[in-house]
Amino acid sequence: MAKPEFAATRYYFVTYWAAAVTVTYLPIWLNERGVSDAGIGLINTVPMAGILLFSIFAGRLADRASDWKQAILLGTGLSAAFSLFLGFAEGFWLILIVWMMINLPAGLVSPVADAATMRLSMRLGFSFGATRAWGTLGYLAMCFLTGYVILWLGAPSFVWLMVFACAARFLVAAGLPQMRDTARPRAVSDGRLLSRDVVAAFEPWVLLPVIAGAILFANHMVMNAFSSLVWKQQGLSEPVIGGLIALGAAAEAVTMFAWKRINTRFPARILILIAALASILRWAGMSFSPPLAVIVLMQLGQAVTFTFSYLGCLYFIAKRTTEDTSAEAQSLYGVMMQGFSILIVAGFGVAFGIVGVNAFWICVTLSALALAMVQISLRMRRPDSAD
DSSP: OOHHHHHHHHHHHHHTHHHHHHHHHHHHHHHHTTOOHHHHHHHHHHHHHHHHHHHHHHHHHHHHSSOHHHHHHHHHHHHHHHHTTGGGOOSHHHHHHHHHHHHHHHHHHHHHHHHHHHHHHHHHTOOHHHHHHHHHHHHHHHHHHHHHHHHHHOTTHHHHHHHHHHHHHHHHHHTOOOOSOTTSOOOOOOOSSSOHHHHHHOOHHHHHHHHHHHHHHHHHHHHHHHHHHHHHHTTOOHHHHHHHHHHHHHHHHHHHHTHHHHHHHSOHHHHHHHHHHHHHHHHHHHTTOOOHHHHHHHHHTHHHHTHHHHHHHHHHHHHHSOGGGHHHHHHHHHHHHHHHHHHHHHHHHHHHHHHGGGGHHHHHHHHHHHHHHHHHHHHHSOOOTTO
16 A cells, blocks of 8 residues: 555544544533533534534635645644543533534544545545545444443543544644645635635536435434434344444445445446435335344445445545535535535434334435436436546
8 A cells, every 4th residue: 555545544544533432422421511411412513513604614725725734734633632621621611612622623624634535546546435444444443442441441531532532633634645736737716605616516417416415425314313212112232233333334334445446337426326226225114113134234235325425426526626626615515414414313303203213204205306316417417427
């Protein structure tokens, strides 16, 4: 593995450690600090709202820097610095502010890192999918490690694990190579909210599958939020539930490792179309509370429903934009994913309280809508090298 590819792979392996620590223990830690259920919800969602508001602006600034690495270092560095204050935060408002400052800078540069690594991989000839797969593996490893460390050392170790994860992310970001092609002439695109080049690139036939991919991504956030509860109500034990979640992530990682072969054989929009079809089947299956063997098959389906749509959109956007607006374009896609996730997860939560697992028909309907969007795009313009 060449040095730049290894540095990028190392970054992705570490970058989701903080998210793994958060998912594993944050709600419990907040509850032990006396934060109410409503407060826990706000602490989780306010950083997402900040990312929605400022992501495109951050992407434009990153595109104007001499190298994307500067933005990645700034975001991960601020996150690491503010994580040092987490153990001293007392009360809802102070915890909210510190947590916001830990997650907002890192969240804003996440699409920048995707855009930068995507461009680096296209220039040097390695697979972004395989590099991103190590992020999933790192996330899984840290989930298991967090559980055991807290079991051995107690709840206070959550804070130190968070500090460690944020510091490690900054250190591996410092080891990234120069991400831009310095030999290529640079241009700055005008525009207010969005640059003119991005607006021009996102023609209707381009925008439709990107929106579809964002919807399909948001459906997976429903699974993240509710799958363990659904399976627990079906009578599955915690170890089985944990195994199912790990199985889905493993299937996703395997597909990412094979992405270079998949991506060269199928146009991106066809892959997003396949993801939408598989999503309809997967979410419909969830609504019937199927036996364990069927749930295993549905979790294996994450290899298609998530990976095909997520990576398909990233590659599709990269091929439709230039280096001058890469970070901004990927940040726009990130805004779509975050926005739809908030709306769909919130709506699903209300519906789940009323109709139970039948709420998954919301995901089925949205997946069908995504399928229709991609079909319309394909009718507007047939697949070609731009895919």
